[in-house]
Amino acid sequence: MIKKSAQQPTLYLTFDDGPHPEFTGELLELLNAHKAKATFFSMGIRLERCPSLGLRIVQEGHALANHSYNHPRFDHISITERNQQIEKTNNAIKQLTNTDCRLFRSPQGRWDSSLLRYLIRRGITAVHWSRDSLDYKKEPTEQLIKRFNDQPVTAGDIILFHDDNNLCIDALAVLIPQWQAQGFELKALES
Ligand SMILES: [Zn+2]
Structure with a gap:
């Protein structure tokens, strides 16, 4: 009998709206300290x-x-403008990393069928989230942490944070060790 090692349950941290000159670097240090990987949905x-x-x-x-590119409401601009927003940012990523970006999250998670069709045509995966930290509400850190404790994460969750403020850093300094102690591995999304 071939013994298969059980796969470790995974969480996918995602950070929108950066990079921010102050907070993104601090967040990267926290992630490195815990050997946690994440996905950064950045603005071009x-x-x-x-x-x-x-x-x-x-x-x-x-x-x-x-x-x-600059976070407009996608339901307020034309299809052409939306596609330009996507291409301009993919170009910025390509210039930086020499790779074709295959992951996209629309501003405020607003999707419609023409946008999804465009992404499929371009071979880009639309990524929403399964857990919202609600960090945009700027509540006290304890309240944000409590919400995750009251309603625990489950394997495969894609968790939404924003790295344009310090709340994600304060909350995750507590939550990451907690999740890792529960056996979760924190990985970047793969395209
Ligand atoms: Zn956003």
Whole structure:
């Protein structure tokens, strides 16, 4: 009988709206300290402003992904403009890393069928989330942590945070060791 090692349950941390000149670097240090990998849904305009952080994300083993160029509401702009938002950011990522980005999350997670069709045609995966940290509410860190404890994560969860403020760092300094102690592995999404 061939013995198969049980696969470790996985969580996928995702960070939207960066890179931020102050917080993204601090977050990368926290992730490195815990050997945790994550996916950064970055804005093209911010990658152009902070190319070294974009490069660091990739060099440290995380996934760099597309979150539009400058975060417009996708239901308020034309299809052509939406496609340009995607291409402009993929170009910024390609310039930085020399790879074709195959992961996209639309601003505020707004999807429709024409957007999804475009992504399929381009071979890009649309990535939503299964758990929202609600960090955009800017509640006290304890409250954010408590919500995860009251409603525990499960294997395969894609967890939404934002790296344009310090709340993700404060909360994850507590949550990451907790999740790892529960047996979860934190990995970057693969395209
Ligand atoms: Zn966003």
